[in-house]
Amino acid sequence: MKELSHLEIPARLDLCSWPEVEKYLEHCKGIILPIGSTEQHGPTGAIGTDAFTAQAVALEVGKRSGVLVAPAQAYGMAEHHLGFPGTMSLRPNTLLNLIHDLLVSLARHGFERVFLINGHGGNIATVKAAFAETYKTLSNSDLLTCENFRCKLKNWFMVSDVFKKAQELYGDREGQHATPSEIAITLHLEPSLQLKQVPLPDPSPSGPIYGPKDFRERYPDGRMGSDPYLAKSVHGKLLLDKAANALTQDLSNFLKES
Ligand code: NI
Numbered sequence: 001m002k003e004l005s006h007l008e009i010p011a012r013l014d015l016c017s018w019p020e021v022e023k024y025l026e027h028c029k030g031i032i033l034p035i036g037s038t039e040q041h042g043p044t045g046a047i048g049t050d051a052f053t054a055q056a057v058a059l060e061v062g063k064r065s066g067v068l069v070a071p072a073q074a075y076g077m078a079e080h081h082l083g084f085p086g087t088m089s090l091r092p093n094t095l096l097n098l099i100h101d102l103l104v105s106l107a108r109h110g111f112e113r114v115f116l117i118n119g120h121g122g123n124i125a126t127v128k129a130a131f132a133e134t135y136k137t138l139s140n141s142d143l144l145t146c147e148n149f150r151c152k153l154k155n156w157f158m159v160s161d162v163f164k165k166a167q168e169l170y171g172d173r174e175g176q177h178a179t180p181s182e183i184a185i186t187l188h189l190e191p192s193l194q195l196k197q198v199p200l201p202d203p204s205p206s207g208p209i210y211g212p213k214d215f216r217e218r219y220p221d222g223r224m225g226s227d228p229y230l231a232k233s234v235h236g237k238l239l240l241d242k243a244a245n246a247l248t249q250d251l252s253n254f255l256k257e258s
Contacts, residue, residue: 011062013070021109024068029112029148030255032069033102034058035127037076037120040084042178042203042223044196046186047086049178050076053185053240054119057156060244061117065251070106073098076123080209083216092126099130100137103151107138112148115251118155119182127153152254156243157182165242169235175226176206177219181239183228188236199229 013021013031036051046052051074062069078089090098106114116127131151138146156162157179166174166181174181186193206225207218216222 011066011068012059013068016068021068025110028067028255029110030067030251031106031111031114032058032062032067032251033114033116034069034072035076035099035116035118035120035123036072036074037078037081037089037122038074039076039078039081039087039089039120040178040222041183042226042228043200043221044198044228045178045183045222046190046193046196048074049182049186050119052119052189053182054117054156056185056189056240057119057243057247058117060240061115061247061251064244064248067115067251067255070102073102076120077126078120078122080122080212080215081222083212084222092129095123095126096130096133099127100133103130103134103149104137107134107146107149112146112150113255113257114149114151115247115254116151116153117247118153119157121155121157124153124155150254150257152250154247154250156247159243159246161242161246162239165235165239170227170230172225173227173230175203175224177224177226178222178228179226180228180231181235184231184233184236185240186236187231187233188240191233194233197229197231200227203227 034054036054041049051072055072058069075090077092077095081087170180203223203225204219
């Protein structure tokens, strides 16, 4: 059996055998779970943006920390984007149950720190609700001894160094959705996406989010105040690095938390 070591990086759960996972748990109880969304990202952005970016940040954090990375949850709560073709959404309740079930699975095996790296603002409320459901399930379970089980949600795009850099690079053209910072990371990861980048007219300004029909009326091309044409793959590399550095530190603190 090949032994997992901190030198073998990034450690991916989907490439491990179960004995390797069992062995890993002897020295580390942490795991990283990337979560994204499959939704429209304006007229030039890839539908998979939120999943690509969350997974890329998670793999970088895994590489730097030696902590195992679970496969990305590529579908999220994107009901308000359903007015645009290609969007595939989970209702909040479905996502809540899904995250709950994944967390309970991990708890059962002895994982005690689950670090979720999120790429989509629409997931935040539901993921937090799923944490509360999970703690309730575990506290009511006599099969599991999971008093030490904890989850943390981190949104890579809200990391302060990322936010500052995005402001510096794009100013108010960063916007709220289909932002140049997230598009830049996709260009870094998948250079073929560069071919889709074309100058766009001024975007609709950022505003409220309601249902899918209202969203499409307010933001007809799917962007909220953003100019993705400003995105460059070199920015993506830099932003990815900033996100991974900060989140590796957060993860290290989380693993040490008493
Ligand atoms: Ni996004």
